[in-house]
Amino acid sequence: xxxxxxxxxxxxxxxxxxxxxxxxxxxxxxxxKSDYPKIPDEERVREGLRALAIPPGDYMIxxxxxxxxMKSPAFQEKMKQGPVAILTxxxxxxxxxxxxxxxxxVYCVVVGFFAAYVVSRxxxxxxxxxxxxxxxxxxxxIGYSLALWQMSIWYRRSWSTTLKSxxxxxxxxxxxxxxxxxxxxx
Numbered sequence: 001x002x003x004x005x006x007x008x009x010x011x012x013x014x015x016x017x018x019x020x021x022x023x024x025x026x027x028x029x030x031x032x033k034s035d036y037p038k039i040p041d042e043e044r045v046r047e048g049l050r051a052l053a054i055p056p057g058d059y060m061i062x063x064x065x066x067x068x069x070m071k072s073p074a075f076q077e078k079m080k081q082g083p084v085a086i087l088t089x090x091x092x093x094x095x096x097x098x099x100x101x102x103x104x105x106v107y108c109v110v111v112g113f114f115a116a117y118v119v120s121r122x123x124x125x126x127x128x129x130x131x132x133x134x135x136x137x138x139x140x141x142i143g144y145s146l147a148l149w150q151m152s153i154w155y156r157r158s159w160s161t162t163l164k165s166x167x168x169x170x171x172x173x174x175x176x177x178x179x180x181x182x183x184x185x186x
Contacts, residue, residue, distance in 0.1 A: 002125050002185055007116040010183040014115070014140070014176035015108035021175055022104070025168055035161045049089075059087045086155050108172075111143035115176060129181045137177035145169030 025031055039045055062078040064070040118139045123131055145166045151157040 002120040002123060002127075004116060004120045006125075006185045007120055007180070007183075010180040011109060011112035011116050013183065014112045014136075014179040015105060017175040017179055018108045018111075018144075018172040019101075019105050021171055022168065025171070031164060031168075032161075035158070035164070054087075054089045056089050056091045059089065061085045061087060111140055111172075112176060114143060115139040115180065119180065123184075125185045127184060129184070132184045133177040133181040136180040137173045139173075140176040141169055141173035144172045 061083060062075065064072075064075050069075050115136045119132060119135045122135055145168075148162050148165050148169070152159050152162040
């Protein structure tokens, strides 16, 4: 075992590296450009949704109120007629990146925290670089990537979007692993 407190620097460095890498991936590369295509007749859709004044939140259309209703012929007809959608409504106004970026950094620290916990319980001080790298890479990959798959499995998010984000997660995991292996206590 390794003292968990001795891993604060790799936790923070890995978070910074992932934050910078994700900024490069999302702002400089066109890798995610096609993740959310423009909806047909956007203005008409916006007018219709604006008239409803839907509060910010997550919605499902159509949405049954019970399992019994889901089985009903009327609900099945709604499903056939469509549209069938999952909708996230965000607050109106100019989009601010400050809060999401801060939350993303906190998330990166949390993934680093869990990777540090796992590797500190499994490996002693002075463990070989490759052992630290492998264990952190797998743990960080789980934190950055695997939960994304649920969105494609259950909510039909595009698999291409999920797979691209999984590749991003692999990059983040490798950067985290490098930081931990480099700064592992000797």
